Amino acid sequence: MNQNEKVIEFSAIKKQYGNFHAVKGIDLTVHKGELFGFLGPNGAGKTTMIRILTGIIKPTSGNVLIKGYDLYKDPDNAKSRIGFVPDRPYLYEKLTPLEYFDFMGGLYNVNKNQVESKGEEMLKLFDLWDRRNELIESFSHGMKQKVAMSAAILHDPDIFVVDEPTVGLDPKSLKLAKDFFRNLISQGKTVFLTTHTLSVAQDLCNRIGIIRNGEIVALGSMSELQKKASLPGNDLESVFLKITEEEEQEKII
Amino acid sequence: MNSFQLLTPAFKKIKRVFSLRSRFVLWLLVGGSLLVSGVIYYGLYRFLDYVGRAPMLGETIGPLIGGLLVSKLLEMLLLTLFFMVLFSSIISALSAFFLNEELPVLMASPQPIGRIFRSRFIMMTLESSWMVIAFFLPALLAFATALKAEPMAYLIYPVYLGFFMLLPNICGGFFALLLGTFFPIRQMRKIFQFLSIIVLTSLIFFLRSLEAEKLLNPSYFKDVSQYILSLQLPLLQFSPSSWLHQATMQLFRSDYYASLKEFLPLAALSIGGLAILNFFSTRFYRSSWQKSMEAVENQVLGLEWVRKVIIFPLRFFDNSFRVIATKEITTFLRNPAIFSQIFMMSAIVFVYGYNLSILPLKDLPTLYSGEINDSLVFLNGPFIGFILASIGMRFVYPSISMEGRAFWAVKSSPVRPGKILFIKLSIYLIPMFILGLILCAVTNSIFKVSSDILFWMSFINVGLISIVITSLAIGVGTVYADFDADSPLKIAGSYGGFIYMILSGLYIINLLALEAYPMYRFFFHRFIPISRFSAGFLVTLCSLLLLFCTIAWIYIPFRKGLEVIDNYEPE
Numbered sequence: 001m002n003q004n005e006k007v008i009e010f011s012a013i014k015k016q017y018g019n020f021h022a023v024k025g026i027d028l029t030v031h032k033g034e035l036f037g038f039l040g041p042n043g044a045g046k047t048t049m050i051r052i053l054t055g056i057i058k059p060t061s062g063n064v065l066i067k068g069y070d071l072y073k074d075p076d077n078a079k080s081r082i083g084f085v086p087d088r089p090y091l092y093e094k095l096t097p098l099e100y101f102d103f104m105g106g107l108y109n110v111n112k113n114q115v116e117s118k119g120e121e122m123l124k125l126f127d128l129w130d131r132r133n134e135l136i137e138s139f140s141h142g143m144k145q146k147v148a149m150s151a152a153i154l155h156d157p158d159i160f161v162v163d164e165p166t167v168g169l170d171p172k173s174l175k176l177a178k179d180f181f182r183n184l185i186s187q188g189k190t191v192f193l194t195t196h197t198l199s200v201a202q203d204l205c206n207r208i209g210i211i212r213n214g215e216i217v218a219l220g221s222m223s224e225l226q227k228k229a230s231l232p233g234n235d236l237e238s239v240f241l242k243i244t245e246e247e248e249q250e251k252i253i
Numbered sequence: 254m255n256s257f258q259l260l261t262p263a264f265k266k267i268k269r270v271f272s273l274r275s276r277f278v279l280w281l282l283v284g285g286s287l288l289v290s291g292v293i294y295y296g297l298y299r300f301l302d303y304v305g306r307a308p309m310l311g312e313t314i315g316p317l318i319g320g321l322l323v324s325k326l327l328e329m330l331l332l333t334l335f336f337m338v339l340f341s342s343i344i345s346a347l348s349a350f351f352l353n354e355e356l357p358v359l360m361a362s363p364q365p366i367g368r369i370f371r372s373r374f375i376m377m378t379l380e381s382s383w384m385v386i387a388f389f390l391p392a393l394l395a396f397a398t399a400l401k402a403e404p405m406a407y408l409i410y411p412v413y414l415g416f417f418m419l420l421p422n423i424c425g426g427f428f429a430l431l432l433g434t435f436f437p438i439r440q441m442r443k444i445f446q447f448l449s450i451i452v453l454t455s456l457i458f459f460l461r462s463l464e465a466e467k468l469l470n471p472s473y474f475k476d477v478s479q480y481i482l483s484l485q486l487p488l489l490q491f492s493p494s495s496w497l498h499q500a501t502m503q504l505f506r507s508d509y510y511a512s513l514k515e516f517l518p519l520a521a522l523s524i525g526g527l528a529i530l531n532f533f534s535t536r537f538y539r540s541s542w543q544k545s546m547e548a549v550e551n552q553v554l555g556l557e558w559v560r561k562v563i564i565f566p567l568r569f570f571d572n573s574f575r576v577i578a579t580k581e582i583t584t585f586l587r588n589p590a591i592f593s594q595i596f597m598m599s600a601i602v603f604v605y606g607y608n609l610s611i612l613p614l615k616d617l618p619t620l621y622s623g624e625i626n627d628s629l630v631f632l633n634g635p636f637i638g639f640i641l642a643s644i645g646m647r648f649v650y651p652s653i654s655m656e657g658r659a660f661w662a663v664k665s666s667p668v669r670p671g672k673i674l675f676i677k678l679s680i681y682l683i684p685m686f687i688l689g690l691i692l693c694a695v696t697n698s699i700f701k702v703s704s705d706i707l708f709w710m711s712f713i714n715v716g717l718i719s720i721v722i723t724s725l726a727i728g729v730g731t732v733y734a735d736f737d738a739d740s741p742l743k744i745a746g747s748y749g750g751f752i753y754m755i756l757s758g759l760y761i762i763n764l765l766a767l768e769a770y771p772m773y774r775f776f777f778h779r780f781i782p783i784s785r786f787s788a789g790f791l792v793t794l795c796s797l798l799l800l801f802c803t804i805a806w807i808y809i810p811f812r813k814g815l816e817v818i819d820n821y822e823p824e
Contacts, residue, residue: 054665057822076667084665090658092580094587099580106576107666135587151662 005032006065007081007159007190008053013062015048015214022048023059024214030192030207032158035185037205038194041244045214046194047087050163053192054084067158080108083152087164087194089144093137097123097147100136101154108155115154122150126176141168149177160184162193166200178204202236210243218243259364259372262355270748285755286387294391294398301326301399324502327396331501332494334389335421341381342425344742349377350429350538351545352739360542370534378422384746386418400505409504413516416523417497423526430533433541493519560586573668577676584655585648591741594647602692605640609633609699630702631772634714635761637692641685641715641722642757649681649726650753651741653818654734661823670818674727674811682723689719706775714764717799721760721806728810729753732817736824760806767799 008030015023023045030036040046051057053064055071055078064071066078091100098119105115123129126146131139136147145168152160165177181191181204195201201208208225210218218228222239226232229242271279304326307319350373359369393414397406496519503512563582567575585591653674656663663670693715702708733749744750771792 051822056661056664058820075669079665079667082665084661086661088658090661092584092657092659092662094584095580099583103576103580104662104666106572107663107668109572109667 005067006030007032007067008036008192009065010049010053011063011065013049013052013059013064015045015052015057016060021214023052025062026211026214026216028209028216028219030190032190033185033188034207035181035191035205036193037201037208038192038211039196039198039201039208039240040194040211044211046211047163048214049211050084050161050192050194054082054161055079080155081158083155083157083160085145085148085152085160085162085165087167089141089148089168091136091144091147093135095136096133097128097136097150098132100147101151104151105154110155118154118156119150122153125180126150126173142170142173145169146173149180157189159190159192162191164195165193166195166197174200198236198240208236210240212244255368257372257375259359259369260376263376282752282755285759289755289758290391294395297392297395298398301395305399323396323399324498327501328494328498330389330392330396331417331498332492334385335417335492335494337385338382338418339421339424341385341746342377342422343428344740345377345381346422346425346429348740348743349373349380350426351433351542354737356542360539365535366539367531367535370538371531374422374426374530374534377425378419380743380746381422381425382418384751386414396501397505400502402505403507405509406504406507409509409512410501413497413500413504413519416516416520417493419523420493420519420526423523423530426530427533430530430537430541433545434537493522573672574676577668577673578680581652581677581680585652588655588741591648594742598644598647601643602640602688605636605692606695606699609696630697630700630707630711631768633696633700634693634711634718635765637689637696637715638718638722638757638761638764640692641689641719642754642761644688645681645685645722645726645757646745646750646753647741649677649685649723650730650750651738651744652677652681653727653731653814654736654738654744655741656734657736657738658823660736660821664821664823670821671815674731674814674818678723678727678811681726682720685719685723686716689715704775714768717803718761718764721803722757724807724811725753725756725760728812728814729756731814732810734817734821756810763802763806764799767795767802771795 006029008028010026010028013023013026014021026045026049038046038049048057052059053071055075058072064078067081069078069081071078092103095103098116101115101119102112105112105119120129123132126149128143128146128150131143136144139147145165149162149165152162160181162181165181166174169177178200181193184191191204193201193205202222205222207219207221209216210225218225220228222236223232225236225239225243226234229239231239231242301323305316305319305323307315307322309315350370353373353376356369356373359372393410397410402410496515500512500515500519503509503515560583563586564579567578570578656673660670663673690712693711697708697711702711729749729752730744733747733752735744735747735749738744738747774788774792
């Protein structure tokens with residue numbers, strides 16, 4: 001397993017909505033086997049970056065490589081390597097979870113048997129197997145999140161992209177999700193997640209990037225961030241607040 | 254803060270939608286609508302003017318019976334208008350009172366419940382009435398002109414119409430409130446849809462049972478006195494449409510006092526209805542809204558075997574085609590709103606077939622019967638086109654919008670969003686094409702078409718129309734997609750749906766115009782012969798032009814849809 005292999009490469013990514021610059025020229029590389037946490041205050045540009053990474057939106061300029069495949073020139077190869085769970089799990093409500101898996105599996109050209117066995121395994125893991133024949137419209141937010149998470153793994157992606165995985169999950173499901181991410185990493189997969197729950201990021205991530213006003217203001221392991229914030233031994237919450245506040249003050253000055 | 258201010262977000266949304274549209278398209282739309290309205294207005298005016306004089310009945314009795322005929326037609330029109338707004342309001346009420354996304358915030362706010370209700374009622378009334386009014390206005394103006402109304406009548410009439418429009422909306426509001434008090438929203442939705450099927454199907458059969466064609470042919474009646482009596486009797490006594498009908502007739506004849514007298518019951522009923530509705534809303538709206546939030550349906554609906562039969566052949570297709578088509582068919586069949594529409598469309602198709610079957614083709618003079626039957630076959634194609642366009646607007650046009658917020662799944666997958674459009678086009682084209690051909694075959698058998706060329710030509714026409722109309726529905730449905738809309742009926746009744754219908758109409762006009770010359774040559778070749786070469790040249794030129802235009806009508810909107818979907822960025 002080549003741990004130095006670059007699986008995600010953002011080059012000079014900019015995203016502009018009218019006069020508003022949501023992302024201001026970000027360069028970022030994520031390596032194979034990393035559990036990368038992308039943190040930042042509200043409106044910092046996290047979700048925009050994730051949506052660019054998954055090909056949902058196009059950047060105004062810049063490029064994204066997924067395992068060496070250009071996301072815009074070779075989207076089929078690039079996208080088939082990503083499994084994505086959005087922050088708001090809008091799913092096709094008139095389908096049952098198993099029908100939804102069949103749909104998602106088909107989009108990624110996965111064998112039907114693989115979809116069925118993997119789907120069953122995931123629904124059992126998330127305690128949803130008994131509700132497999134009910135329409136998704138009757139599910140709670142957390143249950144939909146679990147269905148979305150299960151669907152994202154069906155095609156066995158190399159990179160798992162998760163936007164706010166903790167939203168809507170109960171403590172038991174949250175623990176399940178965390179174990180699930182760790183398990184992916186142990187299999188040599190890469191996880192790219194954003195979260196506001198700093199304890200989750202501190203607990204899970206090998207490397208963290210902090211974004212503010214569309215720019216990365218800090219990047220590194222937990223100890224590197226503590227060093228940058230001159231707060232050795234402190235938790236991620238203190239480090240995060242220190243870094244983002246310092247940046248704000250620097251801007252004011 | 255008043256009820257209108259609570260509507261500010263909705264008005265701003267509409268303004269935003271318009272500001273995002275190209276000025277050129279907007280002006281084109283306005284111009285196209287005015288043109289269509291002008292044609293309806295002028296055509297109907299000429300017709301009413303002729304019927305009003307009824308010259309075939311002589312100078313004395315003609316205007317008498319003609320006047321009664323015009324009055325009866327106006328009554329039918331107003332009755333139809335009432336039921337159409339009633340149907341529309343039933344759908345809008347559910348959406349405005351219970352499903353609107355602003356409601357949770359409004360309900361949690363300290364705003365009085367009556368004010369919230371009134372704001373939703375205004376929203377519902379505007380939503381349900383604007384398009385119906387837009388379609389009926391040229392017709393009403395034609396009546397006013399034909400009856401030689403004075404300028405004052407034009408100023409007063411909007412007030413009459415406003416009160417008249419209020420009544421079906423009050424009924425819709427009552428229904429929503431009443432059912433919301435007793436049933437949770439999912440069940441209520443089914444009941445509403447069931448009711449709407451009954452209301453609309455009954456309306457279609459009721460209007461058909463009026464047999465308007467008999468009124469234009471006195472030979473159906475035993476004697477003139479029975480005929481005149483049948484013209485004078487109101488269709489529905491003591492109904493809002495009969496009150497407005499009487500008030501309108503008096504107003505257009507410049508008898509303002511008599512008109513006001515006829516209008517008073519209508520105004521009193523509207524004001525009383527509003528007051529009672531307001532009273533009930535303050536008592537029951539909050540609790541019924543709370544109830545609507547409780548129950549959620551959790552069962553797969555019936556008719557699963559139909560779905561399984563339809564999706565069975567898909568297993569032989571490519572994986573992505575299979576899953577996208579299966580998803581489309583599954584979500585389509587599990588949407589109860591669609592079923593009500595299928596019933597309604599079936600009723601329209603049935604009534605259309607019935608209308609053709611009672612045409613007095615046997616009574617035509619033998620010398621011309623062949624030509625008349627054949628020209629009816631020619632004109633029948635566009636009528637089938639309009640039926641297909643209405644079906645397309647309800648089922649095909651909303652299909653992209655119905656992807657809803659779940660569309661991120663496709664955008665983030667390796668499947669190109671454009672492929673979705675191709676798959677949708679293939680799925681919907683098959684039933685549209687088959688339905689068009691069935692309608693064509695049935696109506697051809699009614700007309701007993703005498704020429705083989707015309708027989709096959711009618712199938713080609715309907716085939717072309719069904720392809721263009723399906724492609725337009727997908728293309729325009731993508732360009733004007735509303736991924737936040739909660740119901741296909743609402744999507745069909747939107748700005749884009751209006752454009753789709755106009756464009757479908759324009760294609761049909763385009764087709765008719767290009768085929769008019771070949772048809773003319775064909776019908777009259779035995780009377781006005783021209784050289785074989787010039788006829789052949791002109792017919793070939795028209796056919797090539799038709800082919801070129803048809804390809805453009807298929808390609809351009811679909812291409813535009815592809816561009817939009819490729820650049821679409823889900824929220």
